[in-house]
Amino acid sequence: MSTISTRRGNRAEAAAAPSKYQPQDGLLLEVDDLFVEFHTDDGVAKAINGVSFDLRQGETLAILGESGSGKSVTAQAIMGILDMPPAKIPAGQVRYCGHDLLTMPEDERRKTRGPEISMIFQDALSSLNPVFPVGWQIAEMFRKHRGLNKSESLDRAVRLMERVQIPAAKERVKAYPHQFSGGMRQRIMIAMAIALDPAVLIADEPTTALDVTVQAQIMSLLEELQQEREMGLILITHDLGVVADVADKIAVMYAGRIVERADVYDIYARPGHPYTRGLLDSIPRLDQKGQTLSAIGGLPPNLTKIPAGCAFNPRCRMADHVCRTDLPPLREVEPGRESACHFAEEVLRG
Amino acid sequence: MTKYVIRRLLQMIPVLIGATFLIFAMVFALPGDPTANKCGERPCPAEYVKKFEEEHNLNDPLPIQYAKYMGKLAKGDFGTSFREIPVKDELSERYVVTAKLATIAILFETVLGIFAGVLAGIRKGKFIDNLVLLSTLFVISIPIFVIGYVAQFLLGVKWRIFPVTVNANATGLDSWWQLLLPGLVLGSVSVAYVARLTRTNLVENLRADYVRTAKAKGLTTSRTIGLHALRNSLIPVVTFIGADFGALLGGAIVTEQIFNIQGVGGYIFSGIHNRDGVVVVGAVTVLILVYLLVNLLVDILYGVLDPRISHD
Numbered sequence: 001m002s003t004i005s006t007r008r009g010n011r012a013e014a015a016a017a018p019s020k021y022q023p024q025d026g027l028l029l030e031v032d033d034l035f036v037e038f039h040t041d042d043g044v045a046k047a048i049n050g051v052s053f054d055l056r057q058g059e060t061l062a063i064l065g066e067s068g069s070g071k072s073v074t075a076q077a078i079m080g081i082l083d084m085p086p087a088k089i090p091a092g093q094v095r096y097c098g099h100d101l102l103t104m105p106e107d108e109r110r111k112t113r114g115p116e117i118s119m120i121f122q123d124a125l126s127s128l129n130p131v132f133p134v135g136w137q138i139a140e141m142f143r144k145h146r147g148l149n150k151s152e153s154l155d156r157a158v159r160l161m162e163r164v165q166i167p168a169a170k171e172r173v174k175a176y177p178h179q180f181s182g183g184m185r186q187r188i189m190i191a192m193a194i195a196l197d198p199a200v201l202i203a204d205e206p207t208t209a210l211d212v213t214v215q216a217q218i219m220s221l222l223e224e225l226q227q228e229r230e231m232g233l234i235l236i237t238h239d240l241g242v243v244a245d246v247a248d249k250i251a252v253m254y255a256g257r258i259v260e261r262a263d264v265y266d267i268y269a270r271p272g273h274p275y276t277r278g279l280l281d282s283i284p285r286l287d288q289k290g291q292t293l294s295a296i297g298g299l300p301p302n303l304t305k306i307p308a309g310c311a312f313n314p315r316c317r318m319a320d321h322v323c324r325t326d327l328p329p330l331r332e333v334e335p336g337r338e339s340a341c342h343f344a345e346e347v348l349r350g
Numbered sequence: 351m352t353k354y355v356i357r358r359l360l361q362m363i364p365v366l367i368g369a370t371f372l373i374f375a376m377v378f379a380l381p382g383d384p385t386a387n388k389c390g391e392r393p394c395p396a397e398y399v400k401k402f403e404e405e406h407n408l409n410d411p412l413p414i415q416y417a418k419y420m421g422k423l424a425k426g427d428f429g430t431s432f433r434e435i436p437v438k439d440e441l442s443e444r445y446v447v448t449a450k451l452a453t454i455a456i457l458f459e460t461v462l463g464i465f466a467g468v469l470a471g472i473r474k475g476k477f478i479d480n481l482v483l484l485s486t487l488f489v490i491s492i493p494i495f496v497i498g499y500v501a502q503f504l505l506g507v508k509w510r511i512f513p514v515t516v517n518a519n520a521t522g523l524d525s526w527w528q529l530l531l532p533g534l535v536l537g538s539v540s541v542a543y544v545a546r547l548t549r550t551n552l553v554e555n556l557r558a559d560y561v562r563t564a565k566a567k568g569l570t571t572s573r574t575i576g577l578h579a580l581r582n583s584l585i586p587v588v589t590f591i592g593a594d595f596g597a598l599l600g601g602a603i604v605t606e607q608i609f610n611i612q613g614v615g616g617y618i619f620s621g622i623h624n625r626d627g628v629v630v631v632g633a634v635t636v637l638i639l640v641y642l643l644v645n646l647l648v649d650i651l652y653g654v655l656d657p658r659i660s661h662d
Binding site (some may be wrong): 079081110111112113114115118119121123126127128130131132133140141144145176178192203278 | 351379558559560562563564565566567568569570573581585648655657658
């Protein structure tokens with residue numbers, strides 16, 4: 001990978017003028033103490049409670065968590081596609097190349113979606129518009145953001161479909177989403193998301209709806225594209241196994257907070273938070289055949305009534321009275337490792 | 351597609367035969383003397399009755415009568431009404447009026463209905479949404495003859511904006527202008543249905559995943575709603591409007607009566623009233639045919655609008 005002074009130097013596909021967004025020292029995205037809440041009839045659901053992380057060029061960050069942990073909401077808040085109301089962002093910043101997206105005028109921010117930051121979703125069938133041909137949907141990016149005409153943009157769409165390895169792309173450019181298999185549909189979503197060569201790609205459970213062999217293909221395609229384009233990639237998942245080979249860093253979320261952050265292999269080898277350890281123990285392993293699969297007892301907290309202290313304490317075997325009163329901050333427990341547990345050192349010792 | 355159309359056209363034959371036979375059997379098998387009242391206060395002379403029966407094959411068994419009648423119909427001979435006016439002439443004249451009326455009503459319900467539905471849908475829960483919901487409920491709840499008479503009285507008689515009744519001899523633009531108010535009355539209930547259908551579908555589609563994708567693609571709000579969400583929301587709406595058009599082409603008895611319109615509805619109504627079997631069967635046969643054809647068009651259109659529906 002070449003060093004990066006201007007993004008998009010070496011790519012033939014990019015016909016655009018250099019972006020006005022240029023990363024400083026490779027730093028693309030800074031999420032800073034972000035809060036998101038949902039105002040519903042049942043009260044205020046605190047979906048995200050002070051999340052901070054950075055994303056650099058060429059880096060892959062996996063955000064791991066159960067449903068309701070706030071991982072998808074984080075992604076949608078970065079994209080700016082939350083429905084507000086009911087969602088509200090009471091505090092925090094999302095800076096892209098130094099520009100705060102949250103305070104940016106909506107029209108300016110809209111223009112970052114696609115060319116700068118883009119996103120793919122879990123269920124490609126429902127995420128693609130059923131009544132438009134797939135090529136048209138990909139080409140729409142070039143027509144609306146780049147002002148290309150119909151045939152030029154369709155040519156680009158075909159090339160992108162070829163790039164994401166859709167067989168017979170030229171013939172299938174006019175086909176509709178329902179005429180493709182699940183894996184092919186997700187490839188089309190990916191083609192659409194990378195069309196304008198974004199600096200950041202957010203993949204929200206990109207393989208959850210797919211079967212295992214297709215999962216691996218999609219993950220390796222994402223990895224390939226990310227390396228080819230020096231993208232910053234955020235992979236949102238509940239499945240550690242899927243991201244292990246691809247991610248550089250992992251942030252584990254629980255009840256709207258990051259509870260542990262470390263390099264992939266460190267987390268695998270030695271989790272630093274009881275929740276992470278619980279997640280790892282609940283993955284079926286061949287060498288434990290015949291034994292009862294361990295699971296984390298209890299349920300994730302109701303986001304309208306997050307427990308005082310550490311949100312994980314009702315489900316934690318190590319919980320002490322301090323866990324019920326004091327919220328553990330995310331702190332560096334070893335070089336390059338952060339955990340939000342009062343007993344992180346003990347957990348790390350195993 | 352061609353195969354589908356041919357198959358559907360072939361399917362129409364048994365439907366058409368079955369439906370017309372039922373109508374024919376019901377009208378002609380009813381007890382009663384078809385020559386009654388034809389000669390004023392007195393009963394008709396025996397020769398006339400005999401001639402009438404021969405002309406209409408009334409002495410044949412019913413299926414033979416039916417076959418002979420359909421044979422004539424297929425040649426374009428619709429027979430004459432008891433008033434000695436060829437059914438074909440009167441029907442084609444009245445069909446022009448009914449088609450104009452139906453067109454006005456359909457345009458009205460399409461334009462206003464979709465417009466109101468979209469406004470309500472994108473402002474769900476807000477004032478304009480409640481206004482649309484309440485006013486459409488109001489329109490749906492009122493019988494059409496009340497709407498018709500009130501509109502005729504206020505807009506025609508009192509404020510003199512529209513002609514009060516329709517003059518059968520008007521031509522050109524005039525013939526359209528005088529049908530405008532009746533058309534609006536006729537379309538009023540459907541406007542309400544179209545508005546509600548559009549609103550419900552739009553609200554549902556605005557929550558769809560592909561609308562979220564459209565936002566994530568950096569499209570403008572107007573494109574996200576106006577193209578991506580609306581295109582999907584209109585599929586059931588267009589189907590409804592198509593079916594409604596088919597129904598409206600069958601004439602509108604109440605509206606025609608109120609505004610003195612010489613349409614198909616009144617023609618059939620008076621045919622039934624006068625026991626004029628030739629008129630009833632002839633007109634209804636045409637109605638069935640038109641309805642079947644409009645429905646075929648709607649089904650084809652449906653496949654065009656929604657690529658997931660295959661006609662192969």
